[in-house]
Amino acid sequence: MQKRSMYNEKIHVWGRISLAFAIISFASYPVLASIIFGVWPNGRLIIQGLLAVAPVYWTVGAIEAFTFGPMLGSGGAYLGFVTGNLTAMKVPAALRAMQIADVEPNTEEGEVISTIAIAVSSIVTTLILFFGMLLLNMLSPLLESELLAPAFANILPALFGALGIVFLAKNWRIAIAPIVLMLTVFLIQPSLASMVSILIPISAAFTIGVTRLLYKKHLV
Amino acid sequence: MPFSVNSPILFILAGIVIAYVLGQSIFFLVKAWRRAIELGIEKKVLRKIASGSALFTVAPAVAVLLGLISLSRFLGLPLPWLRLSVLGALTYELPAAASVATIIDLPLDQPVTDASTYLSIAYVMTLGILAGILIILFFQKRMQQSLQKLKKKDNRWSALLMDALFMGMIATFLGMVFADIRSGLRGWIPVFVMLFSASVMLLIGILIRKCKIAWLENYAMPLSMLSAMAFAVPLTNWIGG
Numbered sequence A: 001m002q003k004r005s006m007y008n009e010k011i012h013v014w015g016r017i018s019l020a021f022a023i024i025s026f027a028s029y030p031v032l033a034s035i036i037f038g039v040w041p042n043g044r045l046i047i048q049g050l051l052a053v054a055p056v057y058w059t060v061g062a063i064e065a066f067t068f069g070p071m072l073g074s075g076g077a078y079l080g081f082v083t084g085n086l087t088a089m090k091v092p093a094a095l096r097a098m099q100i101a102d103v104e105p106n107t108e109e110g111e112v113i114s115t116i117a118i119a120v121s122s123i124v125t126t127l128i129l130f131f132g133m134l135l136l137n138m139l140s141p142l143l144e145s146e147l148l149a150p151a152f153a154n155i156l157p158a159l160f161g162a163l164g165i166v167f168l169a170k171n172w173r174i175a176i177a178p179i180v181l182m183l184t185v186f187l188i189q190p191s192l193a194s195m196v197s198i199l200i201p202i203s204a205a206f207t208i209g210v211t212r213l214l215y216k217k218h219l220v
Numbered sequence B: 001m002p003f004s005v006n007s008p009i010l011f012i013l014a015g016i017v018i019a020y021v022l023g024q025s026i027f028f029l030v031k032a033w034r035r036a037i038e039l040g041i042e043k044k045v046l047r048k049i050a051s052g053s054a055l056f057t058v059a060p061a062v063a064v065l066l067g068l069i070s071l072s073r074f075l076g077l078p079l080p081w082l083r084l085s086v087l088g089a090l091t092y093e094l095p096a097a098a099s100v101a102t103i104i105d106l107p108l109d110q111p112v113t114d115a116s117t118y119l120s121i122a123y124v125m126t127l128g129i130l131a132g133i134l135i136i137l138f139f140q141k142r143m144q145q146s147l148q149k150l151k152k153k154d155n156r157w158s159a160l161l162m163d164a165l166f167m168g169m170i171a172t173f174l175g176m177v178f179a180d181i182r183s184g185l186r187g188w189i190p191v192f193v194m195l196f197s198a199s200v201m202l203l204i205g206i207l208i209r210k211c212k213i214a215w216l217e218n219y220a221m222p223l224s225m226l227s228a229m230a231f232a233v234p235l236t237n238w239i240g241g
Helices: A002-037 A043-083 A086-101 A108-134 A136-143 A149-153 A155-170 A172-188 A190-216 B008-038 B043-075 B078-085 B090-103 B115-128 B130-153 B155-176 B185-210 B214-239
Strands: none
Touching (some): A002 A043, A002 A108, A002 B008, A002 B115, A002 B130, A043 A086, A043 A190, A043 B008, A043 B090, A043 B115, A043 B130, A043 B155, A086 A108, A086 A190, A086 B043, A086 B155, A108 A136, A108 B008, A108 B043, A108 B078, A136 B043, A149 B043, A149 B214, A155 A172, A155 B155, A155 B185, A155 B214, A172 A190, A172 B155, A190 B155, B008 B043, B008 B078, B043 B214, B078 B090, B090 B115, B115 B130, B130 B155, B185 B214
16 A cells, blocks of 8 residues: 555656646747757747637647546646647557556546556657658658548548447446437537537536436436 | 757657557557467467557558658658657647647648748647547546446446447447538548448358358458448449549
8 A cells, every 4th residue: 555655646646747747848949949049039939929829729738638638547647738749649559458457537546557558659640750751752752642532531530449349338327428418519510620629628528427427217 | 959840869759759658558468469379369369469459550540651741741750650659630730830839820731941831830739629638638537437337326327327328439430421412422432432431341250150261350450441441433433422
């Protein structure tokens, strides 16, 4: 028990320190580039650019943090938010790993498995991007070919079809209401597909509400 | 030093940041691995998780590489390499870069030649995406403590709450797949791909349970995903995407 709480405490210390350094290192790229080239950015452009994207990005970022943070566990969250690509890569990787290892989220076992999956996923992504960049001239014609375009255009349906059936099989009772809700939403307003990050917490809150109701009535 | 979007010094700067984050991933991997062994999780299971996660990542990572190619026409290689290796995703980075380009009427298919504009874009990309990471930095511990308290109070509800969170996310994407069906048969392609992927997953599940092919479990997700992506190619050609 002592050791358990020690790991828990340490993960927050490691996570916070590494995250703080990561933020500094991300910011250092434009700052150091400015110093090296002796050129400074256009403040008006930055403000105008930020006004165009920040209201949405900051809202989505906050929503993602409060939705995915609990899902991934602390180690997974500290790492996942630094390495990015959460919805299409890190969160499904963690989910899949916890399901295969037969551990529950919000347990220490779930936390370490999620962290391992996210760490491996980010290492593999880094390596693929590095070697992909080195071999760009060779790979570009193949990756950008018309033949393969439909495969990459359908990466999300391919991912969530497989993941969805696993969760449906696990607990179909809590799946029905959010699926019906989201189907209705997208059929009425297809353009909302571009705002999927904002819809995730709405769907999650709705699912939690329905699940609570089912739980109170002893139906799940 | 003369500016170029592919200047060697920019590769070095991006490489240092990426190396730091790679080191962070390795550090967390080692710590979590050791803790998993202390918790009694078998090495065999951990190896299975690691190899499965690696395999699962390949297809989405190649899609990220495609994003790098498209951003590199405008921003060169180092900045997209940095942004897509760490922190970002194409869905954030492209609109952030495009927002600045639109203001000054820059084409997105030609390299930026002005250093000040390039740096402005880099700042917008950096500052635009920091909200999530800052919240995790300051609130993750508190969130975890609240969840632990809830678990102590009602273990069953705590487990259901996590399932509900996951299901909420999955339901959103399952709904999104149907967004284009009113545009005709072409709009049904993602639906057919999703159903194909789910069917392959189901078939593999049956093989694992009925035929006792346990090793397949680790490859179920990547196999379902890749076969569905491959299925999308002839399907799109046939329907005419």
